[in-house]
Amino acid sequence: MELPKSLVKCPFTPHIIRAGRGFSLGEIKESGVEINLLKKLGVYIDRRRRSAHKENIEALKNMIKAVKEARTGRKTGVKRKSAKKTDKLMKEETAEVKNAG
Numbered sequence: 001m002e003l004p005k006s007l008v009k010c011p012f013t014p015h016i017i018r019a020g021r022g023f024s025l026g027e028i029k030e031s032g033v034e035i036n037l038l039k040k041l042g043v044y045i046d047r048r049r050r051s052a053h054k055e056n057i058e059a060l061k062n063m064i065k066a067v068k069e070a071r072t073g074r075k076t077g078v079k080r081k082s083a084k085k086t087d088k089l090m091k092e093e094t095a096e097v098k099n100a101g
Contacts (some may be wrong), residue, residue, distance in 0.1 A: 001039070003042060004060065006046070006059075007019065007020060008020035009051075020049065022045045022085070023038075023043065023045055023060060024044065026050065027052045027056045028045065028060065031061050032061075033060055033061075037064075041063075
């Protein structure tokens with residue numbers, strides 16, 4: 001998985017957007033991601049920056065969403081069958097087999 005790059009505006013020519021050194025603390029805070037998790041993933045954090053760009057916040061949110069999907073191997077929000085339901089079905093099937101045999 002490719003890590004996202006932060007975007008910053010040049011200080012002398014603000015109409016130019018370039019790749020930055022890392023994400024600012026404000027961007028990390030607004031995206032709702034823990035700093036320790038980003039460090040484990042290898043994302044750079046630029047503590048000198050004070051700006052928070054919407055593009056960078058969205059990039060962080062998308063990256064975390066992709067990491068969660070990769071960990072579970074499926075999309076988030078999909079409900080799994082509960083263990084109680086599967087246990088109940090297994091008991092019913094074994095009871096049917098015993099009664100038939």
